[in-house]
Amino acid sequence: MLGRVRSLQFRSGGATLSYDATGRGDPLVLVHGLSGSSRWWRRNVPALSATHRVYVLDLAGYGQAARQRALGVREAAALIAAWLDHQDLQRVTLIGHSMGGHICMHVAALRPGRVRNLVLACASGLLKGSLYRLALNLPRAALTGRLTFVPRILADAARSGPLNLWRSTTDLLRDSVQDLLPHLAARTLVIWGARDALVPASLGRVLAAAIPGARYEEIPRAGHVVMVDAPAQFNALVLDFLRQGEPQAS
DSSP, X not given: OOOOEEEEEEEETTXXXXXXXXXXXXXXXXXXXXXXXXXXXXXXXXXXXXXXXXXXXXXXXXXXXXXXXXXXXXXXXXXXXXXXXXXXXXXXXXXXXXXXXXXXXXXXXXXXXXXXXXEEESOXXXXXXXXXXXXXXXXXXXXXXXXXXXXXXXXXXHHHOHHHHHHHHHHHHHOOOTTTGGGOOSEEEEEEETXXXXXXXXXXXXXXXXXXXXXXXXXXXXXXXXXXXXXXXXXXXXXXXXXXXXXXXX
């Protein structure tokens, strides 16, 4: 019987992926965003793990793996793809927030035979602009989200350090997923916060329109960290999407 496990590690090519796991069922993998950690999914894991084996990752350079050098989005995707192979996970649901969603799109493209469902929450794959311009939007992003979550954002950012944040931000702004979107085979749900000040909802609509068969949902009063700002709505949308994809009994 599968139980709850904490602080497991997978190493490949000198990089470390840290993760916790809980629940039973088909695998569901949660990937945090820039300056984030596995703690950002605290309001989502209980609901999702009731029907799935939930793996909550800490990317290299963040969370439990904060002492590592942060990887670029494609390097991080390759590491996660290697971990999926190592675990031999099948019928995987990937849920990625912001940079995590950006990474998940690359993972889905690398392992179409393993990734069945893709949930993109305020994903950064089409975001363009300068690092300076992005930094200017950070205070507004904090004010449009759940204010009680700001200390967690600041603590995780401090743990990762300015060098890792700079590496990750400059890399994601250079990388675009535009060319791979029409070829994504996974069932896709795109969820956005209508008040997102970092990655505007207009980009979410463009992203969903470019992925074959993708469903788009917008949560009116949520900001960039949509799964924290509106956890009940976020969880309900994800679980409904997953139920719709289950084989129907004959």
